[in-house]
Amino acid sequence: MSTEAIAAEKPKRNFNALFGLTLLGLLLLMWIVLAVATPSFATTLNITNLLRQGSLIAILAVGQTFVIITGGIDLSVGAVVGFTTVIVALLINAGWPIWAAVLATLLVGIAIGLFHGFGIVKMGLPPFIITLATMTSLRGIGLLMTNGNSISINSDSFQAFSRGSLAGIPYLFWMVILVAIPSYIFLHHTRWGRYLFSVGSNAEAARLSGVNVPRTIFMAYVLSGLLAAIVGVLLASRIGIGNPTQGDTYELQAIASSVIGGTSLFGAIGSVHGPLIGSFILSTINNGANLLNVNTFWQRVITGLLIIVIVYFDGLRRRGK
């Protein structure tokens, strides 16, 4: 009987209003609700703070998305952030000019990405394993280098960057834009972007079509490592220290942002704007929960539940389209 078939489609219709709500809509809605519910949300101080909080994860999420699109995962980014805060701190304290210290730190991020590419392409290790390995090892190396201590950075101008703002918008958020635009062009308007998708969809078909699959994989992890190093520099500037245990669980937040933003963990589906919005949704949840005086333990629970709800409804919306 056809009633079943029709019945199966019905519940979808009831949620139509929710489907229409895109992620950006959801973010704006959350902001409006919070602005009404708490007096302290819509203040300049809070908004700039929120933008600063969200920016770091947003940048990581973009790199993570490149990797996930190829069907991989980069668990190391949090550790890379911590490790690179140490590198940049050591170099600056050693008297390197800031630009040189930053450049060298970014090269370290690239080298870590190359190492991941090597492990996956040349040694045939699963991305999960090789990046999990770097995740623990890098923290260890960082702790060895610092003896477990924090290194405070003795350069005011370096730290001033993270506090500064341009046109009322924090530099940290400008960095997001600076990363997002080239990333968007790269992913959607260059052949390299297309190759990332094709590798994630069917590496064999991509290879037979002349796509250099190993190089594409290297590229994804190098970009992820580079962006993680950028975040490391920004974080060091923000907190004024180098500490290998910094950036704890950043990788999970980056992955969550990416998935909230519509990236498929099976590869071949993803965008740049999605993860950006996803990361600001996540930090808005945290920020809002703080302002509403939600117990921090509950915050974690709620964040987890909201991730499930958002990704579920977003999936429904996409399928319904």
Place this chain on the structure above:
Amino acid sequence: MTSTAQDLHPAPTLAPGRTILELNGLEKRYPGTHALKPVHLAFKAGEIHAIVGENGAGKSTLIKLLTGVMPRTSGEVIWEGKPTALATPHEAMALGINAVHQEVVLCRHLTVAANMFLGEEESRFGLLQQRAMVKDAQKIIDGLGFDLPAHVMLGDLTIGQQQLIAAARATVRGTKFLIFDEPTAYLTRKEADQLFELIRRLKGEGVTIIYISHRMEEVFELADRVSVLRDGTLVGTRNIAETDEPELVKLMINRSIEQIYHKEHFTPGATIVETKNLSGKGFENVSVTVRAGEIVGLYGLIGAGRSEFVTTLYGRHRKSAGQILWQGKEVQVNSEHDAIRLGMALAPESRRDQGLCLNLPVGMNLNLPIYKRISSNFLISGAKEKAEADRQIADLRIKTPTRHALASSLSGGNQQKIVIGKWLAHGAKLFIFDEPTVGVDVGTKAEIYRLFSTLLSKGAGIILISSYLPEVYELADTLHVFRRGKLVATHGFRTASHEDILGQALAEKQEKSGGQK
């Protein structure tokens, strides 16, 4: 007497009990596609009912509805007099409806035996009886006359062999109603004959069969009745004795085709590629020359080493001995990348595994090999991207709402057109087509053959692998016959008879006892 869709409904003329399955306004809409417009059709118990139609006509969709793979949008299905929901595959199987789907939907990482018993494993005290299952599976396979091992991984078999396993699997499940969706697409004549034998035997046992195929001669060989779908509409049902091929083709595509095999002869130009005693995994001592403007056909049974030969030529596997000469100079082809740089293009035989990025848009699939050409200063030219994709879609008549639709939403034949289409704009010198027209309808086949001629006229050479003898026979300027990894015979254009070529490919009796591994 010919009957149309209209006068089949409400089908009071059919005595109850003689109709096993009746479709009453069965309809399916996908987002953006009205794949099946209300269909009224009754299947008689014990008949072989063929369904034909162009790519995207809705044949597979109909099957998916009948087997509970997809929910229907509206309409009724009446099974043995009672309306039935058919909401899940399980429900369909419980009724005795089974299908061998167009794309093999078994688990590549399980053994043949495990696949045959998937969902109905033999176990004792909760433990799987692995050995017993392998033995039983082997017995069934042998009983069907298929020469295949039950203990190997399914993924190690060729697609054709996997299809036979799927057929074998369906037969062991207490089937009353069995559907074959293009089962012979990847089979050679020998395997197809085994399958036909199986189908006739099932019919003898009273099983009702739906048989979908693009090969008219098979329809006339097997079927009792044939229904034609066009654009999701059932445009007619005929008794097989009362119709002929031109009528069916006319019904299918609403126009007639004078000549499917479009063959132009060009004077062969310079040698493009030459292999000298090339050996590798699965073939040895193969010497083949391809010149500009000619089609070199490779015919043989499945597993005869043709695909291995071309993939080695294409740099996917290492050669173990011999030479490859490209335009007269010896070259080392160590990767697909090398091959493509030299100017080779390969359209592989397995579209799901090697040919397509299923969850990417049609346009992206079509342009994948040429992104380099259509971008400048790193940026892809949106206009060129659109133009190239739309041109292929139009030339090959790929049935898709737009180039943004996902490849997975296309019908099997239309997916195949993407696999071919993506190389046509590439400008390669040597095109290797491995089973290019698998599952492609007659109209488009003719179109593809015409495009071959265009490629040849531009000075390219083609290696054409086909398990469908008429195709290589009518198109190849030079026809090489492979048997068990060796090149055993070479013929000019139409210089040997079909029987001779078949005989050479089969090598008489000794083939059967040979170990298949």
